Amino acid sequence: MSDAGTTAEARTYDVVVIGAGPVGENVADRTRAAGLSTVVVESGLVGGECSYWACEPSKALLRPVLARADARGIPGLREAVAGPLDVEAVLAHRDAMSAHWDDSAQVAWLASVSVDLIRGHGRLDGPKRVTVTTPEGGTVRLTARHAVAITTGTAAAVPDLPGLAATRHWTSREATTADRAPGRLAIVGGGVVATEMATAWQALGSRVTLLVRDERLLPRMEPFAGELVADALREAGADVRLGVSVTDVKRAGGDDGEVTLFLDDGGELVADEVLFATGRAPRTGDIGLESIGLDPGQWLPVDDSGLVTDTPGGWLYAVGDVNRRALFTHQGKYQARMAGAAIAARAAGEPADERRWGRHVATADTSAVPHVVFTHPEVASVGLTTLEAQQSGRRIDVVDYDLARLAGAHQYTEGYRGTARMLVDADRGTVVGATFAGPGVAELLHSATVAIVGEVPLDRLWHAVPAFPTISEVWLRLLETYRG
Incomplete structure (x- = not known):
């Protein structure tokens, strides 16, 4: 790991990654583990948006809120949480979960896996070339033997409203x-x-x-x-x-x-x-796309291995939010694992046949994207919605169940309100979508994801017995409702 100074220099690596958020870190980890020399370029904090301004701080703010909301429905506990939240303590917890906006631990992790770091603004400068302007005013010219991966993510998109540009506002x-x-x-x-x-x-x-x-x-x-x-x-x-x-x-x-x-x-x-x-917009406005014939500021379309489809030569990858396939950190990290494996396989000359490449392509982005909204109540979904299923032309059966009818829901909190929906492909007998809304439903999501990704027949799901009394009993009730 190294930090560039003020002198101009040139370096060559097997892989150059622009952006050191969770996605860039995972790409670099996979390519380095495969024996490819890898450097990451980052203009901000190593760890990216998720660690410091999105996933971690937002959930740190929300966790006390949701825990108190649930506790207020529990006899013997509601009186203890009747007062307001300790705002100072919540914000201090938020700061701790965001590492006080100090990326030293993330920098140390990169070093531990032998990935180099160059701090500065990286821009493409033609095929397989990246020029980095460092904070000290120096220049580092990088050449990639095999691949450049764009993992710059997204930024908040604001509407073009009169007066907004001159008005301080929150994103x-x-x-x-x-x-x-x-x-x-x-x-x-x-x-x-x-x-x-x-x-x-x-x-x-x-x-x-x-x-x-x-x-x-x-x-x-x-x-x-x-x-x-x-x-x-x-x-x-x-x-x-x-x-x-x-x-x-x-x-x-x-x-x-x-x-x-x-x-x-x-x-x-x-x-x-x-x-x-x-909404969100891709961070591609100033990364040199024009040097390879692409438009600055555009989303970067890719194939299932993360390879940019609009660029010839098989060297440019766009992974995570920047490709617009699924704007979630967990999906970006999943794509990164696939892209890292694909980069390594191509570098080794591995034939791209279906049998060998099944582990190198991201298919979940089109069929099984899990998503949790940490509101009160929580909302968790994966796969198709009813509208999407109808638009797909499939024969879909919609199965709803009132979560408040579950014994586990009453154990969770009094006055429970929530709904579960399961979408069944009527021809194949498999689950293709699930949505849960209610307190504590986020933990139901992975079972739904496994059912969809695994294409588990409903006849087999009957034998996945949920524990009593838990909210997961909704799976049994959904199946019973479907069978009538």
């Missing part, structure tokens, strides 16, 4: 790292970031207003999921407004003044902070 980064709860927090959006941050900051003392363009929350999931989350947010005191858009934004008195949001229904909303949670 997901500010929402997960804020050092205090704003008195009034407006959140624009109705997806995962919007609902999770609404859940967190409402519980931490903010008066939250959600402004949602769609007619429901979590529009890419089953409708019942967004309805349950919306109901819970309103019960917690949040104002959830559906079917409304923001047309203009203004902040009075500089960066510390109130922010006014002008709405398409003619109304206005005044808040202390505004979070725009309106």
Whole structure:
């Protein structure tokens, strides 16, 4: 492992990775383990968005909120958690889970697996070439013998609204790292970031207003999921407004003044902070794509091995969020394991036949992407939604079950509310989609993922006996409901 200084130098490696988030780290780990010399280029913190501004801090903020919500439904415990959360302690926990934004442990890990690190901004400079500008002003010119992997991820995408560019506002980064709860927090959006941050900051003392363009929350999931989350947010005191858009934004008195949001229904909303949670954009605007004939700022389409399909020569890979296949850290790491194996196999001249390459391609991104929304209640899904299944042209049976009917749900918390949905391919007799919404359902997700990925026939699932009394008993009830 080395850090470049101010002098210009040239180096050659088997593999060059641009981006040291979890995806880049996994690509580098796999290629280095295969005996390929590997260097990672990173302009920010090693560990990336997930470690410092997304997965880790957001879940650290949410865990106390969800634990308290569950505890308030447990006799003998609800009185002990009747008061407000200790905001200072929650934020301190968040800081610890984010390693206080210190990447030294991640840097040490790279060194432990013999992967070099160059800090600086890396840009493609033609096929298999990367030029790095270091923080000290130096230049390092890298040449890859076999592959360059782009693992730069995504950044928050904000709408092109009048006044927004001149108005200080939150994106997901500010929402997960804020050092205090704003008195009034407006959140624009109705997806995962919007609902999770609404859940967190409402519980931490903010008066939250959600402004949602769609007619429901979590529009890419089953409708019942967004309805349950919306109901819970309103019960917690949040104002959830559906079917409304923001047309203009203004902040009075500089960066510390109130922010006014002008709405398409003619109304206005005044808040202390505004979070725009309106999507993600690829971090490819300044990585030299033009030097290889690609457009800066574009998503990078790939095949199942992570190889960029728009670039000849079989040397450029795009792994993780940047390829837009599945914008989740766990899926990006999965892709990284496949891409790392593919890079090593191609470097060794291994024939790309189906028998040998089955372990080198990512297939789950199109059929079995597990996804948890850590709201109250939790939402967990994998595979197809009902709408996606209908659009696929398959013959699908939809099986719903009220989770509140389970003994395990009543043991979990009083007043349990939740729904489970299983989608069955009627011709093949296998599960192709599952969605659970309710407290504690995240732990149901892997069993559903295994059933879908393994294409386990329903006749075999009958013999996977769930323990009593647990929420996992829903599998038995779904099968019974399906069989009638």
